[in-house]
Amino acid sequence: MQFLGLGNGPYQTFSHGLSNPRSDLLSGVRYQIVPSMRGVPAAQLRLQFRRDASSITNPEMTLAVLLDRSGSMSEAFAEGHVYDVAQAILTHVLMAGSGYDLIFYDDQISDAGHIQNSADLRGAILRNGPRGGTYVTSALRHTIQKYKSRAGLYIIVITDGEFADKADVMQLVTQELLPQVKPESPYAFRLHFVGAGEGVDHVFLRQMEDAATGQGSPLVTAHHHAHLRHSHTDILAELDKAYVGVGASATVSESSPSSEPAISSIIDVTTRRIWPGASAPFGFLPRTTTLDLEYAPAHAQNLPVKINFTSAFHQPQEMTFQIPLPKPAPAPGSGGGSLLSRLHLPWNRSPEDDAARAAQQLERERVAALVKSNHDAELRRQSSDLQALASGGLPMQAIERLKEIGTNEASEILFTSNLAPEEAGLLRREGFHPRGIVTGSAVYHVGQAYASSQGDCEVTVLSEAYNEACRLAVGRMGHELKMINGHGVVGVRFSLVRHEWADKTIEVQVMGTAVEGPGRPPEQPWMCDLSGQEWYALRRAGYDPVAFVWGHCTWFLLTTQQDEWTHRSWNNVEMTHWSAGLSKARTRAMAHLNKQASAYGSNGVAGVKIERRLDEIRLSGPGEDPAYEREHHNIVVSILGTAIRARPNAPRHVTPTLNVLSLRDGRLTPIAMATPKDAVVE
Structure with a gap:
């Protein structure tokens, strides 16, 4: 009933139960009056078929599971989350008489073939333990190329969302995969991201969902908590919408057609296909089917619907429904409606009111x-x-801020600096002026990994992760330096932190003062972690800083029985195994630092600092091994320094500096001060 311009439309806020005509096939039937995707009133019919009923898989689709085996997935593998999710999917599709193709990926691809039972799945997971980085783009392209001859492809990606190629994945999905899903090919592609483990990158997975939703495609649905058992039901429900069904050759129609059909169009909500008229040939009937049945303005009290299909055992099946519809609106001038709607009351809107309402709209x-x-x-x-x-670049807002600083002269800007006053004074003496603080940071997922249960070795995955995190942070500081037209950075402060609240990540931060010197900035600005006084001393000696260099090494120490005996000994004795491990880690980290310094053409590295950290880890794997009962360790050695190079015009001898002591305390009386001829008082 409408009253004073307000009223209740035909739409319903909640769905309602409907009489179940086939309890042997259906576990639930619900309906709701809603606006269809075209804005037309429609009766939405939702059918949920029983999971114990005979089922088939979509003949137009092939199911492939891509499993992330990168180092960041170590905990998800060890705690069984990966196996639980993969097994739940396998059990579900086996009920329809089908398995799936399993493909492992990190920075390489390993095709495990077709999985048809739990033993095949467990063996494949044991053979493909965590290693390497995460590059999902190549895995997706490999899978698409492998099955390009198939009519449709359903891909499930089990991952923690820590991709090294997130931008490439987003571009592949939005620009290449989404356009393939069209009304004429609704099952061309499905991509389902499943977050395994607790450390899932929720933000990126939600961005993938938003990208698909923004293009109006049912392509991506991400579940972020697949390590929880109850979330498996949500994952399987997605398969029931497109891949697992109850029959083929399905047809939806009006059960009692008349000269003026009540159904004007039929819409498959999942695939967004539209069939004008009162009949629609579905073909494949998913286990979860949702239909929008658009009806005519003038309609009967109930909407009669009939669904026919052929079951998995090739038996014809039929179901009929009577969906209650709201009363049709009275035709204009028909005299229908309430008494108040037919009265000419004084509060009826005037032309001015209509104009105001139009302006507001x-x-x-x-x-x-x-x-x-x-x-x-x-x-x-x-x-x-x-x-x-x-x-490795910078956000847009940071670029705009830095460009604004870079367009001004050094004397016109209000700079910030981490240098002490005397350091800034020494810089000015050499003709250099501070332009401001430049920074770079990177939060990098490194996880825990080990390389062997038989002996010591370098864990190259973790060594590369530490070096890559430093490269990203220092590279971003270099971008900022170029944006503000600086010649170099003095006083770089470096910090590498593993937080208690995020043990699997490291945070690398670098910060220093960008300085501007005489002439044009060099094509490759320099960076150094030297103080202002150290930089000044190098300049006077004829050296220039070239670059900030680093080296990291993670060395795995396998605790042996001999180590335990030595640890329990009453004697003072060197832990030779540990000393050798620390020496090897330091040697390899130094080799990486020297390699960087040589690439810059430097003469040496000044101000070298060495830090180390010890991480306790435990091993796990198939079978029984005494090593699984002991605590083992990863030694992380970090070496930092400034690569320097002698200038062509460097002086052959450095002018000495005369040290002068203050005698103002009164205990000493100066008589004379002798000054060497070549000394300079500073």
Whole structure:
């Protein structure tokens, strides 16, 4: 009933149960009056078929499972989350008489073939333990190329979302895969991301969902907590919408057609296919089927619907439903409606009111368009920032701020600096002026990994992760330095932290003062972690800093029986195994540092600092091994320094500096001060 311009439309807020005509096939039937995807009133019919009923798989699709085996998945493998998710999917599709193809990926691809039972799955997981980095783009392209002759492809990616190629994945999904899903090929592609383990990158998976939703495609549905048993039901429910079904050759139609059909169009909500008229040939009937049945304005009290299909055992099946519809609205001028709606009351709207309402509506539409424009611009900026960060660059807002600083002269800017006053004074004496603080940071997932249960070795996956995190942070500081037209950075402060609240990640931060010197900035600005006084001393000696260099090594120490005996000994004795491990880690870290310094053409490295950290780890694996009962360790050695190079015009001898003591305390009386001829008082 409408009253004073307000009223209840035909739509229903909640779904309602409907009489189940086939309890042997259906576990539930619900309906709801909703606006269809075209804005037309429709009766939405949701059918949930029983999981113990005979089922088939979609003949138009092939199921492939991509399993992330990178180092960051170590805990998910060890605690069984990966196996639980993969086994739940296998059990579900085996009920329909099908397995799936399993492909492992990290920085390489390992095709495990077709999995048809639990033994095959367990053996494949044991043979493909965690290792390497995470590059999912090549795995997706490999899978698409492998099955390009198939009509459709359903891919499930089990991962923690820690991709090294997130920008490439986003581009592949939004620009290459989404356009393939069209009304004429609704099952061309499905991509389902499953987050395994507790350390899942929720933000990136949600961005994938938003990208698919924004393009109006049912391509991506991500479940972020697949390590929880109850979430397996949600994952399997997605398979029931497109891959697992109850029959083929399905047809939806009006059960009692008349000269004027009540159903005007039929829409498959999952695939967004539209069939005009009162009949639709579905073909494959998913286990979870949702239909929008658009009906005519003039309609009967109930909407008669009939569904026919052929079951998995090739038996014809039929179901009929009577969906209650709201009363049709009275035709204009028919005299229908309530008494109040037919009275000419004084509060009826005037032409001026209608004009004001129209103006308000235009203003609301303008504001909505502006909000949408700003929202789209923000999404584009965030996507651009993600791509820039993935390639080691800077966010857009940081670039704009730095460009503004870079266009001003050093004397015109209000700079910030981490240098002490005397350091800034020494810089000015050499013609250098501070331009401001530049920074770089990277939060990198490194996880825990070991290389062998038989002996010591370098864990190259972790060594490379530490070195790559430093490269990203220092590279971003270098981008900032170039943006503000600096010649170099003095006083670089480096910190590498593993937080208690995120033990699997490291945070690398670098910060220093960008300085501007005489002439044009060099093509490759320099960086150094030397203080202002150290930099000044090097300049006077004829050296220039070239670059900030580093080296990291993670060395795995396998605790042996001899180590335990030595540890329990009453004698003072060197732990030779540990000393040798520390020496090897230091040697390899130094080799990486020297390799960097040589690449810059330097003469040496000054101000070298060595730090080390010890991480306790435990081993696990198939079978029984005494090593599984002991505590083992990863030694992480970090070496930092400044690569320096002698200038062509470096002096052959350095002018000495005369030290002068203060005698103002009164205990000493100066008589004379002798000054060497070549000394300079400073």
